Structures are given as C-alpha cells and as structure tokens.
Amino acid sequence: xxxxxxxxxxxxxxxxxxxxxxxxxxxxxxxxxxxxxxxxxxxxxxxxxxxxxxxxxxxxxxxxxxxxxxxxxxxxxxxxxxxxxxxxxxxxxxxxxxxxxxxxxxxxxxxxxxxxxxxxxxxxxxxxxxxxxxxxxxxxxxxxxxxxxxxxxxxxxxxxxxxxxxxxxxxxxxxxxxxxxxxxxxxxxxxxxxxxxxxxxx
Amino acid sequence: xxxxxxxxxxxxxxxxxxxxxxxxxxxxxxxxxxxxxxxxxxxxxxxxxxxxxxxxxxxxxxxxxxxxxxxxxxxxxxxxxxxxxxxxxxxxxxxxxxxxxxxxxxxxxxxxxxxxxxxxxxxxxxxxxxxxxxxxxxxxxxxxxxxxxxxxxxxxxxxxxxxxxxxxxxxxxxxxxxxxxxxxxxxxxxxxxxxxxxxxxx
Amino acid sequence: xxxxxxxxxxxxxxxxxxxxxxxxxxxxxxxxxxxxxxxxxxxxxxxxxxxxxxxxxxxxxxxxxxxxxxxxxxxxxxxxxxxxxxxxxxxxxxxxxxxxxxxxxxxxxxxxxxxxxxxxxxxxxxxxxxxxxxxxxxxxxxxxxxxxxxxxxxxxxxxxxxxxxxxxxxxxxxxxxxxxxxxxxxxxxxxxxxxxxxxxxx
Amino acid sequence: xxxxxxxxxxxxxxxxxxxxxxxxxxxxxxxxxxxxxxxxxxxxxxxxxxxxxxxxxxxxxxxxxxxxxxxxxxxxxxxxxxxxxxxxxxxxxxxxxxxxxxxxxxxxxxxxxxxxxxxxxxxxxxxxxxxxxxxxxxxxxxxxxxxxxxxxxxxxxxxxxxxxxxxxxxxxxxxxxxxxxxxxxxxxxxxxxxxxxxxxxx
Numbered sequence: 001x002x003x004x005x006x007x008x009x010x011x012x013x014x015x016x017x018x019x020x021x022x023x024x025x026x027x028x029x030x031x032x033x034x035x036x037x038x039x040x041x042x043x044x045x046x047x048x049x050x051x052x053x054x055x056x057x058x059x060x061x062x063x064x065x066x067x068x069x070x071x072x073x074x075x076x077x078x079x080x081x082x083x084x085x086x087x088x089x090x091x092x093x094x095x096x097x098x099x100x101x102x103x104x105x106x107x108x109x110x111x112x113x114x115x116x117x118x119x120x121x122x123x124x125x126x127x128x129x130x131x132x133x134x135x136x137x138x139x140x141x142x143x144x145x146x147x148x149x150x151x152x153x154x155x156x157x158x159x160x161x162x163x164x165x166x167x168x169x170x171x172x173x174x175x176x177x178x179x180x181x182x183x184x185x186x187x188x189x190x191x192x193x194x195x196x197x198x199x200x201x202x
Numbered sequence: 203x204x205x206x207x208x209x210x211x212x213x214x215x216x217x218x219x220x221x222x223x224x225x226x227x228x229x230x231x232x233x234x235x236x237x238x239x240x241x242x243x244x245x246x247x248x249x250x251x252x253x254x255x256x257x258x259x260x261x262x263x264x265x266x267x268x269x270x271x272x273x274x275x276x277x278x279x280x281x282x283x284x285x286x287x288x289x290x291x292x293x294x295x296x297x298x299x300x301x302x303x304x305x306x307x308x309x310x311x312x313x314x315x316x317x318x319x320x321x322x323x324x325x326x327x328x329x330x331x332x333x334x335x336x337x338x339x340x341x342x343x344x345x346x347x348x349x350x351x352x353x354x355x356x357x358x359x360x361x362x363x364x365x366x367x368x369x370x371x372x373x374x375x376x377x378x379x380x381x382x383x384x385x386x387x388x389x390x391x392x393x394x395x396x397x398x399x400x401x402x403x404x
Numbered sequence: 405x406x407x408x409x410x411x412x413x414x415x416x417x418x419x420x421x422x423x424x425x426x427x428x429x430x431x432x433x434x435x436x437x438x439x440x441x442x443x444x445x446x447x448x449x450x451x452x453x454x455x456x457x458x459x460x461x462x463x464x465x466x467x468x469x470x471x472x473x474x475x476x477x478x479x480x481x482x483x484x485x486x487x488x489x490x491x492x493x494x495x496x497x498x499x500x501x502x503x504x505x506x507x508x509x510x511x512x513x514x515x516x517x518x519x520x521x522x523x524x525x526x527x528x529x530x531x532x533x534x535x536x537x538x539x540x541x542x543x544x545x546x547x548x549x550x551x552x553x554x555x556x557x558x559x560x561x562x563x564x565x566x567x568x569x570x571x572x573x574x575x576x577x578x579x580x581x582x583x584x585x586x587x588x589x590x591x592x593x594x595x596x597x598x599x600x601x602x603x604x605x606x
Numbered sequence: 607x608x609x610x611x612x613x614x615x616x617x618x619x620x621x622x623x624x625x626x627x628x629x630x631x632x633x634x635x636x637x638x639x640x641x642x643x644x645x646x647x648x649x650x651x652x653x654x655x656x657x658x659x660x661x662x663x664x665x666x667x668x669x670x671x672x673x674x675x676x677x678x679x680x681x682x683x684x685x686x687x688x689x690x691x692x693x694x695x696x697x698x699x700x701x702x703x704x705x706x707x708x709x710x711x712x713x714x715x716x717x718x719x720x721x722x723x724x725x726x727x728x729x730x731x732x733x734x735x736x737x738x739x740x741x742x743x744x745x746x747x748x749x750x751x752x753x754x755x756x757x758x759x760x761x762x763x764x765x766x767x768x769x770x771x772x773x774x775x776x777x778x779x780x781x782x783x784x785x786x787x788x789x790x791x792x793x794x795x796x797x798x799x800x801x802x803x804x805x806x807x808x
Binding site for chain 3: 207209211212229230233234237238240241242354364365366367368369370371372373374381383
C-alpha cells in the first residue's frame, strides 16, 4: 500500500485490491453512500453484498469503534475482501453466505448498507427492516432500472422517511494530448430512516 | 441493411458499419446535434471530422436537396464513410484531407458541424467562420474537458449568439436477469449563430 | 411568431405560447422523443397528455400527412394547445378529455407518445397497447421515480422490445459576467416496439 | 438546531441557516469536495469564498484540531457564516475580505478549497499556489462553463497532478402523489496535488 497517510472518506480506488468479476463501489459513490449512512462511533453496521470490501473498510477506518459486518456470498469476492481487510489493517466481521439468510444470526443493526442484492432485494430489505433498530438508517445503491423504484417503495411501505439521489459522474482521463470525460454508470442512492415508534417523528 | 423503413432523424447505431478505431456520434447525440444545426432544403452543409459518416448521412436523408460535404482525414474512417454512404444510398461530397486545409476549396456553408478536430479546433473554427454565411449556424460537439470552453469562447469572440448544452445519457442494457444502466460519455453541444451584419439582430 | 424559417425538429421553446401551470416538453427532450417515435408520412399518431402541444406540433410539421391526435384533459392546457396550433398553422385533431377514456373512439395508432399520465399510467398503457398496430411504437416520458420502472415493465410484460434512455441535460445561461450551467430535471424516455405476431421478430 | 446527533460528513442542508443571496454548497457536492480535500488532524485549511460556511463547518467538525480559515467578502454571507459557526459550536478563523488580497496574511496551507472566486479565479489560484505547502491539495468547485477548463489548466501549468470530476445530481421530491426527480445544477470538482519538489513523484 502507498506509504502516504490514508485519508478517509474517499480512499482512491487504486488503493484497493480488485478483480475482474468483483464489483467495487467507486470512490465518489462510496463517499456519498457513507455520508448517507450517517455513521457514528460504536455503531453496528451491515454491509450487505460487500464485494471487495471498500465500504466496510472505509466505515471501519472512519469509526474504529464501529462493528462492521461485511456480508458476501461469492468466494472470489470473499478472498479479495479478506486481502483488502489485511491491507488496510482493519478488523471486520466477515460473514460468508448469501443475504438474507446469512443475516439471521447477526445482532441488531444501527446502520445497513445494501450494495448488492443478487436478485433478492425484496427479501433482503424485509429482513434488514427487522434487524434495524428504530431510528436506524438503511441505504441502498441501485444500479438497475427496476431496483430504484423497488427499493424506494419497500422502504416507503414500511413507513420510513425516504430520499433518493441519482448520481451521474464523469471523470477526467488523459488520452493522448487531450483530457477526456469518462462517464461512470449512474447510481441511485436510496436512504431511509426507520420510524422510532413515537408520534413525535421529525 | 435492415429491410425496415428508415426513420430519420435517429437511425439506430447498429445500422451503420463501424470499426474499432473510428468514432461514431451515437444516436441520441446525433439527433440533438442535427436539431441544433437547423437544417433546411438545399442547405450547404459541412460535416468536419465526419468519422463513419452518421451525421452526414442523416442530414442528407432528412434533406435530400442539401449538399453535404463530409470532411475526414483518416483513411480507415474514409473507407467506412464511403461504405456507409453506399449502404444508405445517399450522395455525399466526400472530402479527403485534414481540416482546416481541406475546407479551403469548398463553397460557402449555411451550416457547419464540427464533430472532430484532431487538436486543431481553434484553426478549424477560424476558417469555418470565414466560410459560414451571415446568419448561418455552427455546431460543435465537445467531448474533451478543454474544448467546451474553447469552442464557446471562439464563437463568442466572433460575435455569435452561443448556446451550450451538456448531455449525459445512460441507456438500458439487459445483463443476465437485470436491466442495467450503461452511461455514455458526456458531450457538450455548442451552437452558435453568426451575426448577419445588421443592427437588427434578434 | 418569429419571421425566421421554422426548423424542425427542434423548435426553440420560446416559439411556443406557454403558461405557468402547463408543462412543456423542452427542446432537447422533445427532439429525442420524436426520434424515438420513428414517425413517417401518413402515420396515425397519439400524443397523450399533449400539454402545450409542442410534440404534436413538431410531429405534424415534420410529417404534414400524419394524423396527429393531441389528447389533453386540462382546460388551460387545451386553450394553450389550440393557440399554439394556430400560431404554427398546423392542423391537429384535438381530443378533449382524460386518457384512457378519451382514447376509445380514436382509430388505431401507428405511433403513441405518452408525455403525461395524470397518475393513470398503467391504464393508459393498457388501452394504448390495444390501440397500437402490430409493429408500432409506444414512447413514454417518465419524470417521476416510479414511472420509469412501471412503464418499462408494462411494455416488457406485453412482449414489446423495450429500450430506456435516461437523459440529463444542462443548458448554458448568462448570469452577470459568467456563463452558468442550468440543469433540467432528468427524464427517462422508454420506447417499445409492439410485436407483429410473427415468429420472425428481429 | 435539531437535537439529534450530528453526522459528518453530510450534514443535511436544512441544518444550516441560509439566505437568498448567499450560495451554499449542497450536501452531496459538499461531501465530495471534502473527500477530495483529503483532510487530516491539525491541517491548516483555507475555504475561499466560504459563503454560508458549510464546508468550513464540516471540515472543523470532522477534524477539530484543524485550523480552518473561512474567507468571505460579502457582508451578508459573513453574517450567515458567523451565525452558522455559533449554531454548530465550532471555532473557525473568519477572514473578512476578498481573495486573493485577504489571503496574504494567512499562514501556509495544507489544504485549500475554492468554492467561489468572484471572477478572480486566476489570481486566486496564483496566490493559493504560493501559500500551499509542497504535497498539499487544492480543490476547486466550478459551476460556470469557463471555470472548469480555467481551473484545470491553471493547476496543470503549475505541475500539479490534476483530476476533475463532473457531478450531476437529482434528488427525489414529493409532489402531490408522485415522487419527482429534481435536478441540481452540475458542478465540476477539480482537485490538484502540488508537487513536492522531489523527483520521486508518485
């Protein structure tokens, strides 16, 4: 790893070990998703579909006292996740298995990030809702056409305060003598705050 | 070619012969650039940096009485341009050579589209300005970070009415069971109307 | 109206009479939607939720032999639509009433554009599907979070070939000494081609 | 202020006192700019054109040991900045005056954010470059068409490693029964790292 100081949030993508088949939440989207999560010291955090672990690792570097469960089912991704964990010297709880099943044994969560759902988004949100403490936040990254509405409605139907942010990013990239714009695929970040059961909801 | 009727503007990208090294203005950007050009029957049109010829061909299909000069310096692109011209059965004036030099012998233009500049944008705009009739329109597609301001200022400094439109497009694409968003690189379309020398400019 | 020649597609927004409560499909989105409609001479076209009439008017100016039904329920919009129709000297079939009910008496359509749905999108698509000829195209502009997936799925479930394009546009705007970018709200254009009943679908 | 815990980065825009004439860097752009700044404990930070103070305040909340100079020339903005500083209970160094002049007396900076330039971007970058320590980062938000290239080139010409990120954001917003997308104006964030004088630049 680069000998320079680590600045979080916002680690450069190149700092992470990567592999062709394992998706990674890119720098800008990672930073935005972490902000929407509203992390805090000691928080219990799930990172569902953790992939290469970039969200979990930044969360843990930001709040070393947080307990971060990185849930992933793909063996190649798990290997990468573990290697990245060592590379950054952080201590995640790596959970091997597919969500929602793999989430059952976990303690209640203060914050849940869903970066990948492997086609089971509805079921994952359903269980995550049960696991999330009142007043907790769930943040979902949607990159498919249908998941944006699906995630939004699932949270809305459960009485969450919901907000969605559509993000289109293009990054400069040197090509020959010119600086070209290179687009990233759009991501919608859906954030919901679970009701706390009181009438005095803000 | 597909036996179906040709609908213009907006030919599907797949209808054009393409090659790896030859850029093509994609469907949506092509449609917008053609609209900004404000073509008309009998217009003399330059397509500078014509590439695979998609803009020239749609312009000619829209207004068969227009005279369309497709200017291109790259041999591979010229081959593709010629093949596409035949494929669509249109009659372009193909001009082999690099702009601005290759533009010298051409007649005055009513409309000029600059899709590629090979690093000579300032010189091309300079000569195009001299070739353009009063009241004519010049439309420039900028895909590099620096060309947006460069093109805008070049037209502004020559007294053109200038407008720029930044376009970010993402297209749905089936991947396994999901419909994913695939981003196109952003393009800025700069359109300028040359003054007509009168005081009664609108 | 400006004495200048009318260039279509892509009439400047300022050429249309407008009113605060009546939405208008803006220039760039109008041009893209018209391209996705794949219009042709003599086509029977519905413009559902026609608003100020900008789509209908450009369609009719592009193909004077087309029969364009502009369907609108709001009295203020209808007034504007009629005024715009006169302003551009085109001959639309203005249909007063709410879709889908108002569509029942209309002849079969070759092309259908749905720009506004007043909350009845599912019902409108349902009837439009029955009205659309085999091989015809339906194009839907979605500006709400939920309608993108809803429209896409409705067409997909009916066996249409469907494509969606997400469009983010920003336009230059002079403010004091600077040229500022002004964003338009994002629009998703969903286009579907109805099956023609044959096995030889492309 | 809301009695809830403050989560940084990413304070809700509503938490800040605002005024019509004073621009505020919105939540998502603020979070991204802060990440690009790569802040650290004890850093000396300039916030040039601090406006309502949102960047300065989040920087100080993130790193209480940082020394944050909030530079602003507009009296109304200064009032707001001071009120926001009190509201969040942070201790900024508020510098009244126009950049670049107002920057002269300040100590060397580790990090510089330029959010507003009042038309003097070139001069501000010039002085900021002299104030910035070797290896320090300068981050510039460009919202005008011309400043993107101007800022990029100014850093490039001084030998900085430069990156630009174009950000298009749309936020969900409840209107009647629908969730509509509301676009924010696009912002380009230009980040440059000053050379450290060695040959062993990364």
